[in-house]
Amino acid sequence: MILARVEGNLVATKKNPKMTGRKLLLVRPLYVDSPGAADLKEGTTTLVAVDDLGAGEGELVLVVQGSSARLGMTDKDAPVDAVVIGIIDSIDLDRRILYRAH
Amino acid sequence: MILARVEGNLVATKKNPKMTGRKLLLVRPLYVDSPGAADLKEGTTTLVAVDDLGAGEGELVLVVQGSSARLGMTDKDAPVDAVVIGIIDSIDLDRRILYRAH
């Protein structure tokens, strides 16, 4: 899974029927770029993930990718390859706090 | 899923029988390269996606990849790993409009 920040959302009226009613989020992957890093580093690309948990803009989320993403949804046959499966409360690194949600 | 722009199409007469009648699009991935970006950034590679939705050249589409792509088609046993599952109307980012289809 990857860490990502929710940055926006998308609307697609014309779509595969199984995507009807799905909330589509634009998310940016986040990394810890070196063992001693003091902050999360933002990736330079974005992806689109389906959200069932009600994640809001700016929140940190856990995104599962590939065929396993379908298991994160109610409909296991939806054509999706990235789904939000958690909203991050905190990240601890090397016995210090790297991130804490407000 | 990824955002992509439709740039062209391909013809392959000699092909796997299950690919007969499929429309093959050449699409370019699009990203938002930084949180404050004013525009979508074009990737420097392209991929080939099957289209059932009638996406035209220049349109922004949502592409699902991997084994989940097959679930975006009528024939779930087709040997495909990238399928168009939506045509994008709009992208909102950080409470501003990043993209709106004409």
Added chain:
Amino acid sequence: MILARVEGNLVATKKNPKMTGRKLLLVRPLYVDSPGAADLKEGTTTLVAVDDLGAGEGELVLVVQGSSARLGMTDKDAPVDAVVIGIIDSIDLDRRILYRAH
């Protein structure tokens, strides 16, 4: 799927029994690196794909990857992750011809 050019072939006598009789091609991914590009750009890596269609050296092919590759073969249980599913006749881009097989 990706576009690729057939550059060579491999022989492996000691192999998984399910690979017996499979033709193994060395292929190079090809991309259109920018929307206005006049030519296909060759990738700097190669991969190995199984071929059932009789693709020859120098030909452009369509390669499916991942678990979907198995559906491009007669034996759906073969341990393969890249299979040729089409031989490209032509690529049209932005209403001009980018590639036409001779």
Added chain:
Amino acid sequence: MILARVEGNLVATKKNPKMTGRKLLLVRPLYVDSPGAADLKEGTTTLVAVDDLGAGEGELVLVVQGSSARLGMTDKDAPVDAVVIGIIDSIDLDRRILYRAH
């Protein structure tokens, strides 16, 4: 599979029900960057893996990714794409010891 070092852990209260009770680790991929390398090289990104083996911070682990990750868990239907399947004792390279756990 990839080698990775455990660097931290994550807490997500709001999550997919199937993720309840899962230990989420932040891990950094490790590589041998050239055949004669004397040490493991740390990657510049991180990923999140589920752990059932009790791996601790600083330990080297083996991580399986993709749909196969689910087979590394008791619940084969969990929406996960990266799971720890081994804790590394030693790595031998070219008849010399590259790594030995203390």
Added chain:
Amino acid sequence: MILARVEGNLVATKKNPKMTGRKLLLVRPLYVDSPGAADLKEGTTTLVAVDDLGAGEGELVLVVQGSSARLGMTDKDAPVDAVVIGIIDSIDLDRRILYRAH
């Protein structure tokens, strides 16, 4: 599939029960970096693959990745995503010999 050279091996005593008795190899991907290249180019990363064929250090192997890797094993439910499915005898490129095993 990818070409790779076997560089070493790993031991993990504490592991997923389904990994018991598996031989774990550290392998380095190899590429042909341009159409006219005279040699194989070594990648700068490594991965871990399961081996059932008895590949030795220094040998060139064919590695299948993803869920298809499981089909290269006797136990189709093992949590693995990279398996050796062939030992390379020769690679021909553009009607010349690029590699021949001794």
